[in-house]
Amino acid sequence: MITLGIETSCDETGVAVIRDGKILSNEVASSLRFHKRYGGIVPEIATRYHVETIDRVFKKAILNAGVKKSQIGLIAFTYGPGLAGSLLVGVSFAKALGFSLKVPIIGINHLQAHTFSPFIGKRYIPFPFISLVISGGHTTLALVKDLDRFEPLGQTKDDAIGEAFDKVSKILGFGYPGGHIIESLAKKGCSERVKLPYTPHDRESLNFSFSGIKTAVLYYVRDVSRRDNKINVFDLASSFQETVIKTVFEKLKLACDIKKIKTIVISGGVSINRRLREYFIGSSRRYGIKVIFPENNLCLDNAAMVASLGERLYKKKRYISNYYISALSSLGFNTGEGYVRFTVNN
Numbered sequence: 001m002i003t004l005g006i007e008t009s010c011d012e013t014g015v016a017v018i019r020d021g022k023i024l025s026n027e028v029a030s031s032l033r034f035h036k037r038y039g040g041i042v043p044e045i046a047t048r049y050h051v052e053t054i055d056r057v058f059k060k061a062i063l064n065a066g067v068k069k070s071q072i073g074l075i076a077f078t079y080g081p082g083l084a085g086s087l088l089v090g091v092s093f094a095k096a097l098g099f100s101l102k103v104p105i106i107g108i109n110h111l112q113a114h115t116f117s118p119f120i121g122k123r124y125i126p127f128p129f130i131s132l133v134i135s136g137g138h139t140t141l142a143l144v145k146d147l148d149r150f151e152p153l154g155q156t157k158d159d160a161i162g163e164a165f166d167k168v169s170k171i172l173g174f175g176y177p178g179g180h181i182i183e184s185l186a187k188k189g190c191s192e193r194v195k196l197p198y199t200p201h202d203r204e205s206l207n208f209s210f211s212g213i214k215t216a217v218l219y220y221v222r223d224v225s226r227r228d229n230k231i232n233v234f235d236l237a238s239s240f241q242e243t244v245i246k247t248v249f250e251k252l253k254l255a256c257d258i259k260k261i262k263t264i265v266i267s268g269g270v271s272i273n274r275r276l277r278e279y280f281i282g283s284s285r286r287y288g289i290k291v292i293f294p295e296n297n298l299c300l301d302n303a304a305m306v307a308s309l310g311e312r313l314y315k316k317k318r319y320i321s322n323y324y325i326s327a328l329s330s331l332g333f334n335t336g337e338g339y340v341r342f343t344v345n346n
């Protein structure tokens with residue numbers, strides 16, 4: 001079966017084609033360059049870009065996959081969470097295409113698509129596992145029992161982890177997005193040389209908070225500048241990154257202990273970070289925990305992860321969506337909570 005995936009939750013316009021789990025094409029066009037000067041995503045610009053781009057990306061995905069429109073058997077699309085205007089473009093495109101081709105459509109939760117991204121093209125998924133989605137918009141911890149059974153465990157109470165990387169990059173005078181910039185600065189620094197006065201206040205909870213560490217960086221820069229001293233951005237970036245990585249791992253370990261789980265699945269844009277991978281893999285090994293990451297090209301927003309989960313839900317659970325489905329910008333992680341349920345296609 002050929003499944004088309006559509007992803008437009010933020011600034012990436014993604015269209016992918018998969019055949020029985022295997023990626024045939026995975027096209028992404030990004031409006032990122034138009035947002036850079038504003039230091040963050042401007043929703044209006046992102047929406048306009050999706051409108052102008054989606055048809056071209058769709059045609060490219062079909063062409064590169066070597067399939068015809070008429071061969072599409074299912075259309076999977078992100079319907080939330082994300083920017084309302086951006087989501088609406090993908091949802092409307094998917095519905096119109098599904099209607100004209102007379103094929104089933106299925107709305108996919110963006111966070112769940114990230115969660116299963118390490119298993120694209122693989123048959124086996126090691127349920128149950130602890131999922132951590134870490135991106136520019138989300139820091140979400142959940143226990144995943146099946147393709148459609150999630151128990152949300154925690155989330156950020158303020159900034160998302162990627163957002164904290166982005167803001168710290170801005171504080172240090174570098175560009176947006178800041179994740180990869182902080183990572184490369186940190187490589188040349190020594191975390192021990194800068195002590196950031198920061199302790200995560202709620203060690204017992206599974207929720208996250210990153211605004212404190214961001215403020216600690218801001219105050220450090222202010223205080224050192226006041227004393228007319230030069231800031232070593234390499235050491236500061238390294239200290240920030242190490243603190244964040246260690247704090248997040250503490251939460252993961254706590255979640256594993258509470259839920260008695262030995263498998264962790266990390267996904268989302270921040271999961272591309274090499275130091276984070278190295279630290280998580282090394283630390284979890286000591287506790288007999290296995291950590292699984294997506295391939296690098298599947299960490300950032302893409303439509304292959306949407307197509308893949310859509311195909312699994314359709315084939316294994318016989319789910320499709322009806323045409324009343326619409327964009328839900330604040331969709332929660334849990335399928336059963338606060339949004340349109342899938343209809344069962346009997």
Ligand code: KG4
Binds near residue numbers: 135162
């Ligand atoms: O998943 P994603 O493409 O978009 C959202 O759904 O938000 O993630 C983008 C986020 C940005 O905040 C970016 O700074 C961060 O991922 N990121 C990184 C790295 N590369 C991208 N964070 C840390 N280290 C990196 N190497």
Ligand code: ZN
Binds near residue numbers: 135268300301
């Ligand atoms: Zn994402």
